[in-house]
Amino acid sequence: MDRLKAEILRKLTFSLGKNPSVAQPHDWLTAAILAVRDQIIDVWHRSTRESYATGRKRVYYLSLEFLIGRSLADALNNLGLTSAVSQAMSDLGVDLAAIEMIEPDAALGNGGLGRLAACYLEAMASTGVPALGYGIRYDHGLFKQRIDHGQQVEVPEDWLSFRNPWEFERRESAYQIGFGGAVSGTQKPGESVWTPEETVFAVAYDTPVIGWRGRDATTLRLWRARALHPLSLDAFNAGDLYGAVAERNRAEAISKVLYPNDSTPAGQELRLRQEFFFTSASLQDLVRRHDRQFGTLDNLADKVAIQLNDTHPALAVAELMRLLMDERGKSWEQAWSITNATISYTNHTLLPEALETWPVGLMERLLPRHMQIIFGINARFLDSVRRKAGGDSVDLASISLIDEHHGRRVRMAHLAFVGSHTVNGVSALHSNLMRQTVFAPLHQLFPERITNVTNGITPRRWLLNANPGLTRVLQDVCGKGISDDITQIESFAAHADDPALRERLIAVRHKNKLRLAEVVKRETGVIIDPRALFDVQIKRIHEYKRQLLNILETIALYDAIRSAPYRDWAPRVKIFAGKAASNYGTAKAIINLINDVATVVNNDITTRDRLKVVFLPNYNVSAAEIIIPAADLSEQISTAGMEASGTGNMKFALNGALTIGTLDGANIEIRDRVGDGNIVIFGMTASQVEAAKRDPRPTEDVIAHTPHLPDVLDAVAGGAYSPGERDRYRDLIDGLRANDWFMVLNDFDSYRRAQMRIDALWADQPHWWRMSVANTAHCGWFSADRAIRDYADRIWRAGPNFAPQG
Ligand code: 26Q
Numbered sequence: 001m002d003r004l005k006a007e008i009l010r011k012l013t014f015s016l017g018k019n020p021s022v023a024q025p026h027d028w029l030t031a032a033i034l035a036v037r038d039q040i041i042d043v044w045h046r047s048t049r050e051s052y053a054t055g056r057k058r059v060y061y062l063s064l065e066f067l068i069g070r071s072l073a074d075a076l077n078n079l080g081l082t083s084a085v086s087q088a089m090s091d092l093g094v095d096l097a098a099i100e101m102i103e104p105d106a107a108l109g110n111g112g113l114g115r116l117a118a119c120y121l122e123a124m125a126s127t128g129v130p131a132l133g134y135g136i137r138y139d140h141g142l143f144k145q146r147i148d149h150g151q152q153v154e155v156p157e158d159w160l161s162f163r164n165p166w167e168f169e170r171r172e173s174a175y176q177i178g179f180g181g182a183v184s185g186t187q188k189p190g191e192s193v194w195t196p197e198e199t200v201f202a203v204a205y206d207t208p209v210i211g212w213r214g215r216d217a218t219t220l221r222l223w224r225a226r227a228l229h230p231l232s233l234d235a236f237n238a239g240d241l242y243g244a245v246a247e248r249n250r251a252e253a254i255s256k257v258l259y260p261n262d263s264t265p266a267g268q269e270l271r272l273r274q275e276f277f278f279t280s281a282s283l284q285d286l287v288r289r290h291d292r293q294f295g296t297l298d299n300l301a302d303k304v305a306i307q308l309n310d311t312h313p314a315l316a317v318a319e320l321m322r323l324l325m326d327e328r329g330k331s332w333e334q335a336w337s338i339t340n341a342t343i344s345y346t347n348h349t350l351l352p353e354a355l356e357t358w359p360v361g362l363m364e365r366l367l368p369r370h371m372q373i374i375f376g377i378n379a380r381f382l383d384s385v386r387r388k389a390g391g392d393s394v395d396l397a398s399i400s401l402i403d404e405h406h407g408r409r410v411r412m413a414h415l416a417f418v419g420s421h422t423v424n425g426v427s428a429l430h431s432n433l434m435r436q437t438v439f440a441p442l443h444q445l446f447p448e449r450i451t452n453v454t455n456g457i458t459p460r461r462w463l464l465n466a467n468p469g470l471t472r473v474l475q476d477v478c479g480k481g482i483s484d485d486i487t488q489i490e491s492f493a494a495h496a497d498d499p500a501l502r503e504r505l506i507a508v509r510h511k512n513k514l515r516l517a518e519v520v521k522r523e524t525g526v527i528i529d530p531r532a533l534f535d536v537q538i539k540r541i542h543e544y545k546r547q548l549l550n551i552l553e554t555i556a557l558y559d560a561i562r563s564a565p566y567r568d569w570a571p572r573v574k575i576f577a578g579k580a581a582s583n584y585g586t587a588k589a590i591i592n593l594i595n596d597v598a599t600v601v602n603n604d605i606t607t608r609d610r611l612k613v614v615f616l617p618n619y620n621v622s623a624a625e626i627i628i629p630a631a632d633l634s635e636q637i638s639t640a641g642m643e644a645s646g647t648g649n650m651k652f653a654l655n656g657a658l659t660i661g662t663l664d665g666a667n668i669e670i671r672d673r674v675g676d677g678n679i680v681i682f683g684m685t686a687s688q689v690e691a692a693k694r695d696p697r698p699t700e701d702v703i704a705h706t707p708h709l710p711d712v713l714d715a716v717a718g719g720a721y722s723p724g725e726r727d728r729y730r731d732l733i734d735g736l737r738a739n740d741w742f743m744v745l746n747d748f749d750s751y752r753r754a755q756m757r758i759d760a761l762w763a764d765q766p767h768w769w770r771m772s773v774a775n776t777a778h779c780g781w782f783s784a785d786r787a788i789r790d791y792a793d794r795i796w797r798a799g800p801n802f803a804p805q806g
Pocket of ligand 1: 110111263
């Protein structure tokens, strides 16, 4: 304790040059992080050394996004140092919990895919899988969201403004990344010479990620773009100030900002530069490391597994081929067999508009050698298919890496699929739909290639740290072993009927709700009653996620309460949070509508103690950690077939919220585990949605035959919630009336009835809490540890079960 106190003081004094009497909260935060970081270094070095010494296989997780959030509280918990550091800080007159709250979120991701990468890095450190995550060190993460007059306003995020005490800059680990130029020589291995027109440096920044009980640590290595020549003195001397720094600005733009789009690809050149920049730097780095250790690349696939987090790093297929052929003189066949045996790919979406494609012309200009290699892969691939097919006709256009219909574009998902030994989806339904839809023709040719690994979440952050109250209850009931093996919470189920346990759970939830109510009051001014049912939908705003369905049902409920004010309505608070991509007009209109409905409802005294609507601004990881443990009801209401998995759904269920949801993504597996009676399912199935899209029912017909729906739509379209601008939602509603692409109208009645079932369940509190206990008890399986072991055993063939002998 005294040692920790001395360490923190030393950091404050010698690393920050501050005296305790003048230290600001941020100085204390930095000093604490630096002291804690020191505690990680030994483990980190040992982890890395051991995996070298034993020649174990390493996993490289390539992801353009890592949505980490804060790190201090998590690191302390994993190290078992929370109370020691808290005591040390308190001896120094500082409140650790308050200091933890000012750590900025590392928001280097948009949503699910980025958060998954962060959960997996921590889970690899916790399960002993030697791993390194590669990504970009964006100067600016996902924008901050303000709500002005009900509308989203994007504000730049600036997480590095106080420097980042977790990271180590590695100037010695810098690689040159080329763009443009031309290819000369022959196309033969070792004879192709790519002379880029432009070159930038990728400089590494390393952050250790500490695993549970501090047993192991993994590394997050993020690349920053720097110019080869930061200043042109010639231009400067000639009086051209901007010209003097032009190269620098152009180079550094690559790692300037995260693209805030979480589905539809932006299609801009800078994005393609980001993708190649980090892919090339990562591959050069891992190839060099391997070569130094083994002196050959022939055994690369035995010692290295490269996981592609969606297609964003799919250029890895072409870049690894280039490195093996052009820089190491391997034959095409050798290079191809190494590449294919090393790389695997995770798909996170099936929405056709979300699949990445790049114009061949742009690729040829920016990455001429890679375009040649992709053509080479495609030619050999199509040839082999033709040969194998014999006389049978195969639709070559559908499997080609080049889409010839839309002005010749490279299909990145096809490139990743063909270049990988294994391709996985992220829930059972999603993996099956992959086989049946987007990848059907490729699946025919490679029936073994697609597999499923259902997503997982780290129970350390999302249960132990976010919900210490529930954790204590679980430890009392199921034993301390749950923190090492979360599946042991299964035994919680046997206590579902215990009234004393129920009282404890109610008290824990109440406290969590009070904490959320304070945040809501501070951020929105709205006062909510913790005794009400907290009904929560928090996620990126998207038409397929159907926040619109939720808010339209909210309006129907509001009308129903007003027309029968004396019925014993279950008091509800509808809580929404989430960001819309800056160029996604419909999503922004939905945010606006939620806020407008909130204004009307929250100011109506007839519904005062029955219904409140809240839109909490600036949803991020830290907000989720406060909201989820306070939720009674989790909204997972995507159009069936469209949410690949979802991971928020798992966090809520583990924390004991009930789910109202569709048969989509991992909701199905949650239902399978908690049981039909402990989840409220509604709406069309994925195959019904598919059928309805093929043969749509006229929307006028759907509307006319759906109780309450005509009134709700008319009210919104007619300006009842936007009195200052009556036509504000005219287009939004006309869009729905024209085409119910996301089945908002089709599922409305089923959803409304499901919500009425929720009301009835809430009225029987003992029953509600039995259901809640079942949800927690049966959701340990959704641990990221389980997911990582599955990847390690079946895809990477790495980790504890593949440890070297002796
Ligand atoms: C692509 C090209 C250009 C610009 C941006 C993008 C881009 C960026 C992020 C495309 C997609 C994303 C993110 C997708 C995502 O988060 N998908 C979610 O992944 C989760 C983890 O597997 C799933 O649980 C969710 O169902 C899925 O929507």
